[in-house]
Amino acid sequence: MHKNKTNKVLDSKLDSVSIALKRSIKNLDSYTHVRGESLYVDDINIRQGTFHAVVFDSPKAHGKIKRIDYSKAEALEGVERIFTYKDIPGENEIGGIIPDEPLFAEDEVHFWGMPIALIVAESEFIARKARQLIAIEIEELPVITTAKEAKAKGNFINAPRSFSLGDTEKAFQDCKYVFEGETFSNGQEHLYIEAQGAYAEPLENGNIKITSSTQGPTSVQKTIAHVLGIAMHKIEVDVTRLGGGFGGKEDQATPWAVMAALATYHLNQSVKLILNRHDDLRMTGKRHPYESTYKIGLSKDLKILAYQTEFLQNSGAAADLSPAIAERTLFHATNSYYVPNVTTKVISCKTNLPPNTAFRGFGGPQGMFVIESAIAKAAHEIGVSTRQIQEVNLLDENDTFSYGQIAKKVEAKNTWNSAKNIFNSEALEQDVKDFNKNNKAFKKGLAFMPITFGISFTNTPMNHARALVHIYLDGSIGISTAAVEMGQGVNTKMMQIAADVFSVSIEKIKIESTNTTRVANTSPSAASSTADLNGKATLMACNSLLERLKTVASQDLNVSESSICLKDECVYVNDKKSELLWTALISSAMLKRVALSENAHYATPEIHFDKTKEKGHPFAYHVYGTAITTTTIDCIRGTYEFDYVKIVHDYGKSMSEGIDLGQVEGALIQGIGWMTMEEIAYNKDGKLLSNALSTYKIPDIFSVPKIVEVIPVETEGNDMAILKSKAVGEPPLMYGIGAYFALQNAIKAFNSKYELEFHAPMTPEKVLMSLYKK
């Protein structure tokens, strides 16, 4: 009976999801996407005489440049000029957080793929040919590729950070069980299908316009100004859209834009620089690999009393965003669990890899992997299921995070229990047990993965955005914000907000490109916050315009303002349709000389964080959820499939179920990729071995779970989220961590001698070796 009831619950939930999907607004960019008419950097019409550029980069990971001979390359027909650090009029410095990264190497190279020069030629083909003709001599210096080596040699990016709550040392003494261990999680290549690129055009008076595939237009603008030694207002950055970003274009879209601008500055000609895939893979940073140690202490009833961990972050050769990423690792080190005594420490280690950078989750996933490993280890040693430990430690209302924020409107237990009930997890677990009893050549494993993810830039001053809304005199609307569209559907969400406020059809609204001359001094589109920040600003701007229009309408119709509302492109008075149409209302406003443009500024209220105390309230709110993942391993071949991932996710009140589901599914698969097949490999000389799509594999259509079910948890939503629709970009990535532990459980079912190792990704190689390890 119980089982039937649950199935019914699931069916009706799935029905309502599919109804919501059908009703929900489609991604409004999809019309041009499917016709191949959307314009990315490499698609925009270029000016006559445009030059094309290719980057010459270091063929060694560490060393002193003894000699470079450009003469043959310069002599090649069609080569216009080769630029090096010597051609930089301002500062040869592009570091965002710490000024430790030159645009072009001067005397030393610090990673394989470090830019040294820019070859500008009539075609990309000629520039590539010229690159082959450059001779370089490097006196090699010792190469460090791992965080551990860097730590041993004292190579750090900055001072370590540490959070603490309670008294960890004392608490360990009260624990019945204490376990220690090590974990490793590898990096991850973003693999946006559109590679990095920029197009620079000279304007009059030495001004330059850049079209860049960047998540951070302001940072591109600021860095170009800095490198060229000119004022920011001389640089206009425009972003049409991105063919994927995932964090990889937050900071690392900048150098290419700067190089194109530098060449344009000197040549007074347009210059296009689009990286080819191999160059992109070799020259850009990735998700940070982490080597970590943990110590976990539990009471006899499995309560985690104390948790201590040290994260070694492999930051690469320069800071990039590493310090901020390291910080977020600490924020999420205890994931969805309340632990009263916590000491966490993160060390950003300087190595000779390309500077590692933002990637969806921004250090959070690396932190969560460690505590999930610690719990898995404890469960294995104690002889209970991991789920039991996870369950009794879930975060509750008013619990304190290690950084001092008090947890409010917590949905950790709600999503967990909902997942158990809706999906009937007992039956799922029983199915796995039965299967394993009856099969030798195939084994199944199941894992729960709860997530808790904080929303806001953890650097409080970055939590702001602006929107510029124009109503044109024909009643059409143009909206500019700081939001960069990269597939997450933010354009659609902005349109929805305006359409909702003015009650006009979507066709009346256009979302403009993201441009620094229309919306200035912006934060990057990142931290899952883009829709919240820019949506709130758009909402404010639209509301101000609405108020003005109501005044106009009340004058025209001679009624009170409070009786007026707009509905379906018409003015309603006391809910009755008047003869005043939207277009007439706008004409009237024009005649009355009412401003039909509005610029609004939004800054997230309430949040703060004191880095000297490492305490505060850094997040506007948290996103919660629980995933159940089941895998089947082929024990002959070591290959595996995922039978299903069943998720209860906290969307708040989703403003577009279709777009938000797409974010959950996409993030989940990226997370699974990180945990399973995506394996970054450098050799000991610091050369990238996984340097092409033939050697770095991301999930394809056959490797995704057969079933992905995502059920929204019913919540009140949160006023800090735009229209109570919670941020959804990053959090679901961490459901993918469940894949690792599901695989581990399946291996355990085959090989009782298997000693748990926490070394991600769990490739078919590791699976097979673990299956047959004696």
Added chain:
Amino acid sequence: MTTFILNNKIIKTPEHSGITLLDFVRYQQRLTGTKIGCREGDCGACTVLVGTLTNDTMKYQSITSCISPLGNSHGKHIVTVEGTNLKNKLTIAQEAMKANYATQCGFCTPGFVVALTGFALSNSENNYSNAIDAISGNICRCTGYKAIEKAAHQVVKKLESQEKNSFKWLIENEFIPEYFKNIPQRLKDIDVKDLNQPKGKYVSGGTDLYVQQADHLADNDVYLIAEKHYLKGITIENKTCTIGTNATVSDLWNHTELNSILPNLRQHLKLVSSEHIRNMASIGGNLVNASPIGDMTIFFLALNSNITITNEDQKERTILLKNFYQDYKKFDLKTGELIKNIHFKLPNKCSFFNFEKVCKRTHLDIASVNSAIHISIEKETILEAHISIGGVSAIPKYLHKTSDFLIGKPLTLETILEANKMLQKEITPISDVRGKSDYKRLLARQLFFAHFMELFPNNFTLNDFVKHA
């Protein structure tokens, strides 16, 4: 002059036939819907359709334009995403992608749309599995594919009442634009002559050459052989199968008789790259690529195939494939020589064939280890055995000793365990990006066992091997 129809437009171009079709459509024709993702056939963002006219009917196949020489378009109809667009509405494939939220950043989307349109145009049976195969060469980093699966379902559903491969039906039902109906006649009318080609590097499908040396080929003479009829075709006569060097992997896939002789053929070939690549990749190309891990090479080694080699004077010689490979990327082919065909004796009632491949990602990936076996059994005794294995040696390896050892032995667990010891001595795996050497050794053993578990499931189980190995 390379002459072809690009979407709705006749192209006559003096452009070097060795540049990629991708560069031509994007930068010379400004059809920017065809995207650049990887330039090695591994992402599908540049997918286009190639329509070939045979006997008055058009046959369309998807390819990745990044590793296809422009000259291979000669006499064809090339369709980019723009060429599928209707005037003011979406096609069925486009609408399916939109309605199911199957597009996010949009960069991979045209590739999926083109591939799904290609599926509607193709001869393959209308079912979901074939629709997915049609987009197996398309990578999406945003959606996680679940929405794309829904889109594929929607396309399959819309095709349910289709009269097979009918332009009329597809045009009426908004799968393709109107101009398609005149394409066969227009192709006939453009009067395509053989390309006048200089001497240069032989290129067939180009799927490997253009990954390795696209710039070089764009800058030097190439001699395209993909359309040479004497190098094409699959024939089965006198219990021997002969496959022309230009036959593609898809030609094998589509060959009815071969599929009945090797009933698991499609299952095996599905492990070989993606449909887009299978549509281009030639068997001969795979053989002379000489990759120690070449899937088709391993496949044909176990069939104990012969290859016939021809030189510029049309003189022919035939050698066993297993004697063709000498050392890493070294093989018995002189300048001016070309593999003409490959031929092998068909498996019979008492002989069994199996192919195994394991890689990081099951599909569209290069193997860590692959292996094939062809074994004849009579009265539980092994009469003949040919075993090949890739990824564990400098060459695609025919296991001479292991194969010989098995002959005359009873088909028992002991025999197989003993043979594995032999196999382990014959292989010399190295550690690289596809796996450490000890993994490859273990995997070689597992795949060797897997052959027997697959072919004789009643005789052998994993338990038997695990207990004794």
